[in-house]
Amino acid sequence: MLPIDLRGKRAFIAGVADDGGFGFAIAKAFAEAGASICVGTWPPAMGIFEGLLERGKIADSLKLSDGSSMSFERIYPLDAAYDTMDDVPQEIREHKRYKERGDFTIAGVKARFIEEFGPQPLDIVVHSLANGPEVKHALIDTSRKGYLAAVSVSAYSNLAMVREFGPLMRPGGNFMSLSFLAGERAVPGYGGGMSAAKAALESDTRTLSWEASRRWNVRVNTISAGPYASRAASAIGFIDTMLRYYKENTPLVREMEASDVGYAAAFLASPLAAGITGTTLYVDNGYHAMAMATSPAALHQ
Ligand SMILES: NC(=O)c1ccc[n+]([C@@H]2O[C@H](COP(=O)([O-])OP(=O)(O)OC[C@H]3O[C@@H](n4cnc5c(N)ncnc54)[C@H](O)[C@@H]3O)[C@@H](O)[C@H]2O)c1
Numbered sequence: 001m002l003p004i005d006l007r008g009k010r011a012f013i014a015g016v017a018d019d020g021g022f023g024f025a026i027a028k029a030f031a032e033a034g035a036s037i038c039v040g041t042w043p044p045a046m047g048i049f050e051g052l053l054e055r056g057k058i059a060d061s062l063k064l065s066d067g068s069s070m071s072f073e074r075i076y077p078l079d080a081a082y083d084t085m086d087d088v089p090q091e092i093r094e095h096k097r098y099k100e101r102g103d104f105t106i107a108g109v110k111a112r113f114i115e116e117f118g119p120q121p122l123d124i125v126v127h128s129l130a131n132g133p134e135v136k137h138a139l140i141d142t143s144r145k146g147y148l149a150a151v152s153v154s155a156y157s158n159l160a161m162v163r164e165f166g167p168l169m170r171p172g173g174n175f176m177s178l179s180f181l182a183g184e185r186a187v188p189g190y191g192g193g194m195s196a197a198k199a200a201l202e203s204d205t206r207t208l209s210w211e212a213s214r215r216w217n218v219r220v221n222t223i224s225a226g227p228y229a230s231r232a233a234s235a236i237g238f239i240d241t242m243l244r245y246y247k248e249n250t251p252l253v254r255e256m257e258a259s260d261v262g263y264a265a266a267f268l269a270s271p272l273a274a275g276i277t278g279t280t281l282y283v284d285n286g287y288h289a290m291a292m293a294t295s296p297a298a299l300h301q
Contacts, residue, residue, distance in 0.1 A: 004270045007034035010122055011269070012113070014078055014161065015129030015178075017045035018052065019061035021230035022178055022261045023128035028061075029262030030269065031070040035124065038113075040078030042129070043104050044097045050075070076112055077104035080129055080157035081149075083164075084108075106157065110164045122168045124269045127161055127177035130154040134192035135236050147193030154197035155204065162208050166216040174219035175212065176268055177201055178261070179280060181224055181288055189238045202280050209278030219277035221268050226256045226284030249293050251286035 011030045016023035016039040027037045041049050052058050053072075062069045079098075082088050082105040092098055103111065113121050131153040134146030142150075158177045165175075182190040183198025202222055209220040227233060227242040246256070264283045267273055282288045 002272070004033045004266050004272065006030055006124075006266065006270060009035040009124060009269070010038065010073070010117070011035045011124035011126065012038045012040065012109075012122055012165070013126040013128060014040035014080060015042075015127065017041050017049045018231060019058040020258075021128070021232060022225060022228065022258055023126065024061070025258035025262035026126055026128060026265040027072075027262075028064070028070055029259065029266040030124065032064055033266050033270070035269075036073045037070065038074040038076065039072055040076050040080075040109055043077045043079055043101050046075070046077055046101070047097065074112075074116070076109045077101040078106070078109050079104050080106060080127075080161070081131075081153050082106070083160050106160050106164050110168065113165075113168055120168055120170050122165060123170050123173050125161060125165045125169070125173075125175045126265065127158040127175070129157070130178070130194065130197065130232060132192035132194040132197065135190070135194050137191045138188075139191050139193065139195065142192050147196065150193035151197045151200055154194065155200035158201055159204050159208060162212050162220060166212055166218060169216055169218050171217060172271065172274070173216070174221070174269055174273075174277075175208070176220070176265060177205065177222045179205075179222045179224040180227075181282075181284065183224075184288075190236065205280065206278045213277060219268075219273070221273075221277060221279045221281060223261055223264055223268070224280050224282045224284060224288065225261050226250070226287055228256055228258055228261075230258075245293075246285065246287055249287065249290060250284070251289060254285060256283075256285055 013023050013027050031037055084105050084107045132150035134142050162175050179198045179201050182195040183202050205222040212218050212220050229239050233239045261283050
């Protein structure tokens with residue numbers, strides 16, 4: 001037996017606010033492998049997430065295969081648009097969803113980890129968040145502000161997290177993020193600069209793999225996931241078309257599950273992947289390998 005054993009490891013997964021996305025599936029796979037799980041939740045979504053947990057609304061999703069329930073060691077507020085509180089505009093500081101949350105910036109979460117667990121408390125950090133305020137605009141119609149906001153939250157924040165959390169990582173630690181094929185090929189409808197953000201994320205993965213290894217002896221990878229109807233993906237507006245199209249045109253004829261990404265992340269996080277860094281790992285039923293659609297009519301069904 002070749003196990004994925006993450007016992008004794010602590011993971012921080014940024015971008016979990018419900019049980020319907022990749023961050024949650026990754027948390028669950030890590031928990032199945034024995035890791036302890038801390039998550040970072042966007043303050044505007046945090047009250048709803050806490051409510052779901054408190055009222056037992058996602059109790060079924062939290063169930064692990066041994067019958068126990070996944071629990072979160074910490075749920076930290078995190079707005080990845082901000083590196084320090086100096087960057088936060090007054091109206092955000094005073095907003096009702098933010099003002100009781102303390103320091104919700106990347107530096108704030110780092111400080112909480114050190115305060116609560118000591119100077120080197122982490123083994124795995126996952127960036128599973130994205131936001132493009134103009135994602136429904138064609139790229140060509142995207143404003144400078146919208147484009148920069150997409151790249152700031154969806155790509156820059158990953159490198160800021162590597163820089164800030166790198167010194168907190170124990171030996172053998174690793175970082176990973178979530179990308180999408182639109183960073184490499186045109187996906188009409190995935191607008192607002194989000195394609196550029198994913199291209200930046202993948203390019204930064206390569207450069208950071210070198211820099212972060214030399215500084216902290218950690219690995220940096222990204223998973224390019226196929227489409228999945230998470231809350232974020234559903235908000236883009238054409239996820240059903242994407243799912244239908246992939247179903248018709250991927251080499252593997254099967255539904256993509258969030259757990260596919262969770263298990264791949266658990267492998268990447270484990271010592272079994274000790275030699276893998278700087279990589280974009282495709283978990284997309286093989287779609288990235290295709291150059292010709294077999295069923296363009298699927299789009300119009
Ligand atoms: N669902 C897909 O089809 C798909 C495909 C490929 C890649 N991805 C990527 O997977 C990652 C996770 O997305 P998902 O689809 O699982 O959806 P999701 O809704 O589960 O996750 C996105 C999370 O980002 C959080 N977020 C938004 N703005 C934030 C901010 N400023 N600071 C902190 N958190 C913020 C949201 O609250 C949410 O929890 C994203 O990077 C996404 O681009 C998704």
